[in-house]
Amino acid sequence: MAGMSHPSDARSAGSESGWLRTVADEVRSFDRSSTAERVAELLRHRVIEGDLPPGTRLSEEQLVEVLHVSRNTLREAFRLLTHEGLLVHHLHRGVFVPELDEDDLVDLYRVRRTIECDVVRRLEGLDAARMRPLHDDVAAGEDAARRGDWVAVGTANMRFHQHLVALAGSRRLDETAARLLAELRLAFHTVATPQRLHEPYVSRNRGLLDLLAAGEWERAAKELEDYLHDSEAELLSAHRDRSRSTP
Amino acid sequence: MAGMSHPSDARSAGSESGWLRTVADEVRSFDRSSTAERVAELLRHRVIEGDLPPGTRLSEEQLVEVLHVSRNTLREAFRLLTHEGLLVHHLHRGVFVPELDEDDLVDLYRVRRTIECDVVRRLEGLDAARMRPLHDDVAAGEDAARRGDWVAVGTANMRFHQHLVALAGSRRLDETAARLLAELRLAFHTVATPQRLHEPYVSRNRGLLDLLAAGEWERAAKELEDYLHDSEAELLSAHRDRSRSTP
DNA sequence: CTTGAGGGATTGTTGAACAACTCTCTACGT
DNA sequence: ACGTAGAGAGTTGTTCAACAATCCCTCAAG
Numbered sequence: 001m002a003g004m005s006h007p008s009d010a011r012s013a014g015s016e017s018g019w020l021r022t023v024a025d026e027v028r029s030f031d032r033s034s035t036a037e038r039v040a041e042l043l044r045h046r047v048i049e050g051d052l053p054p055g056t057r058l059s060e061e062q063l064v065e066v067l068h069v070s071r072n073t074l075r076e077a078f079r080l081l082t083h084e085g086l087l088v089h090h091l092h093r094g095v096f097v098p099e100l101d102e103d104d105l106v107d108l109y110r111v112r113r114t115i116e117c118d119v120v121r122r123l124e125g126l127d128a129a130r131m132r133p134l135h136d137d138v139a140a141g142e143d144a145a146r147r148g149d150w151v152a153v154g155t156a157n158m159r160f161h162q163h164l165v166a167l168a169g170s171r172r173l174d175e176t177a178a179r180l181l182a183e184l185r186l187a188f189h190t191v192a193t194p195q196r197l198h199e200p201y202v203s204r205n206r207g208l209l210d211l212l213a214a215g216e217w218e219r220a221a222k223e224l225e226d227y228l229h230d231s232e233a234e235l236l237s238a239h240r241d242r243s244r245s246t247p
Numbered sequence: 248m249a250g251m252s253h254p255s256d257a258r259s260a261g262s263e264s265g266w267l268r269t270v271a272d273e274v275r276s277f278d279r280s281s282t283a284e285r286v287a288e289l290l291r292h293r294v295i296e297g298d299l300p301p302g303t304r305l306s307e308e309q310l311v312e313v314l315h316v317s318r319n320t321l322r323e324a325f326r327l328l329t330h331e332g333l334l335v336h337h338l339h340r341g342v343f344v345p346e347l348d349e350d351d352l353v354d355l356y357r358v359r360r361t362i363e364c365d366v367v368r369r370l371e372g373l374d375a376a377r378m379r380p381l382h383d384d385v386a387a388g389e390d391a392a393r394r395g396d397w398v399a400v401g402t403a404n405m406r407f408h409q410h411l412v413a414l415a416g417s418r419r420l421d422e423t424a425a426r427l428l429a430e431l432r433l434a435f436h437t438v439a440t441p442q443r444l445h446e447p448y449v450s451r452n453r454g455l456l457d458l459l460a461a462g463e464w465e466r467a468a469k470e471l472e473d474y475l476h477d478s479e480a481e482l483l484s485a486h487r488d489r490s491r492s493t494p
Numbered sequence: 495c496t497t498g499a500g501g502g503a504t505t506g507t508t509g510a511a512c513a514a515c516t517c518t519c520t521a522c523g524t
Numbered sequence: 525a526c527g528t529a530g531a532g533a534g535t536t537g538t539t540c541a542a543c544a545a546t547c548c549c550t551c552a553a554g
Contacts, residue, residue, distance in 0.1 A: 034338060034506070034507090035506080035507070036506090036507090059535080060535075060536070061534095061535075061536095069507085069508085070507060070508045070509065071508090071509085071536095072319055072507070072508075072509090073506085073507060073508080075323075075536095075537095076322070076323075076326065079323065079326045079327075079330075080326075083326075083330040091281060091515085091536085091537085092514075092515045092516060092535080092536055092537070093515090093516065093517090093535085093536075094535070094536065107417050107418055107419055108419070110415070110417050110419075110420070111417060111419045111420055111423075114361065114362060114365040114366075114420070115361060115362075117365075118361040118364075118365055119361075168357070170354050170357050170358060171354055172354050172355070172357075172358045172427070173357070173358055173361070176358075176423055180419070281537070281538090282537080282538070283537090283538090306504080307504075307505070308503095308504075308505095316538085316539085317538060317539045317540065318505095318539090318540090319537095319538070319539075319540090320537085320538060320539080322505095322506095338505085338506085338546085339504080339505055339506070339545075339546045339547055340504085340505075340546090340547065340548090341504070341505065
């Protein structure tokens with residue numbers, strides 16, 4: 001997300017070979033990050049990993065002290081994360097790790113169904129090489145499940161869906177999906193039953209992948225639709241359980 | 248876009264009547280805007296209206312002088328618009344009005360088809376009241392076409408599609424659609440044939456609306472798919488014409 | 495024609511200062 | 525007891541000025 005290339009960049013290198021293009025991108029992502037972006041990257045991980053529970057306020061004063069950056073730079077990092085949905089900003093009150101409510105969860109899954117199912121339904125002429133990341137993610141999920149590492153299962157699952165959307169080859173769909181999945185991760189951290197939430201989808205991911213490999217895109221889309229409905233129901237249920245215990 | 252409400256806001260006002268909720272939102276959007284947001288609003292209009300042609304660099308020095316705000320505040324406004332896709336930021340070079348290339352146009356329409364068609368396809372039990380904005384937009388478009396005001400036709404068309412997506416009742420789909428349409432507007436300004444670009448869709452919007460009113464959602468989705476394909480082809484063709492004249 | 499070294503202009507970042515606002519707690523009045 | 529009005533502390537919003545880092549252009553040397 002930080003190293004998004006730009007339209008005019010693409011054009012300016014358009015006449016050169018793909019070889020140079022790749023090098024250019026590497027150089028760009030190497031040193032081409034502002035202080036604010038590095039701070040954002042740091043906080044992004046903290047939030048996504050669940051170190052900062054939803055509802056937490058991020059104090060400018062404290063973070064300036066700890067990170068050794070100026071308030072202005074820190075605030076710029078806040079803005080970046082706010083627009084990714086990983087922080088929310090209340091005027092004159094500060095930035096907080098968002099607390100998603102049930103409406104948000106329903107909304108997130110609504111958009112996921114729209115995007116992911118459509119991507120699958122429109123697939124055509126997919127060669128095996130482009131499915132490689134999906135295979136790796138499914139394998140990683142199965143491996144983590146055997147170890148009982150449900151957090152890792154959740155991570156592999158997120159990556160699977162991100163790579164699924166990437167099959168469409170659309171920059172904007174990728175960005176949207178990244179944001180949705182990051183927000184969803186926030187919700188996963190608020191519930192205390194990672195196994196119940198992730199275990200069923202290890203095998204369903206495998207099933208989905210088989211359908212894709214077989215070129216059964218319409219059936220895959222239908223299965224994905226049900227899959228996401230089930231996942232939504234599970235998450236909502238878990239969320240309600242937690243809400244009842246902490247009113 | 249500026250007055251987006253927040254999850255926790257919604258929850259805290261959840262038990263009150265809709266009456267109070269509305270008033271609260273008005274108050275919030277009245278004075279609850281930072282200087283940066285007001286600056287962003289100003290620049291947003293300039294960009295959307297086409298006053299600043301794509302490729303233009305927005306100088307911090309000049310704008311600080313003209314707008315009477317500090318550089319920090321201006322930079323915050325830049326950040327806001329950057330994340331809406333209306334400006335792009337090149338490190339150590341400044342912010343620019345984006346120049347969309349053909350890949351961008353294809354990508355934009357790809358996402359539009361995904362979202363808009365899916366919204367239409369999933370509609371159900373739509374009462375007439377919620378279609379009111381669509382009626383108004385189509386009428387406004389027909390009116391502007393009679394006057395030969397093709398810019399206004401384009402505006403009405405954008406609003407029609409925004410309201411179409413709004414039927415889904417999803418905050419995140421609304422935001423995504425808003426960003427896509429804003430970017431698309433950028434592309435419209437680069438081509439010099441607004442009539443050819445917008446005229447055909449005045450009547451097609453009317454046709455689409457009729458299908459929706461009749462509850463023919465599947466047929467409407469199919470028509471919208473073709474509609475967007477045609478619009479994309481038209482825009483690409485116009486874009487190529489212009490590129491040939493200004494290499 | 496390519497390469498590399500100035501130099502001017504612009505952006506990136508910092509730190510401090512003050513204004514504006516929220517939150518909390520206390521005191522007052524009903 | 526209840527609600528409210530206000531003061532005070534603490535935090536964020538905004539501005540300003542300065543310096544560091546980087547880009548772009550020019551021009552000279554190979």
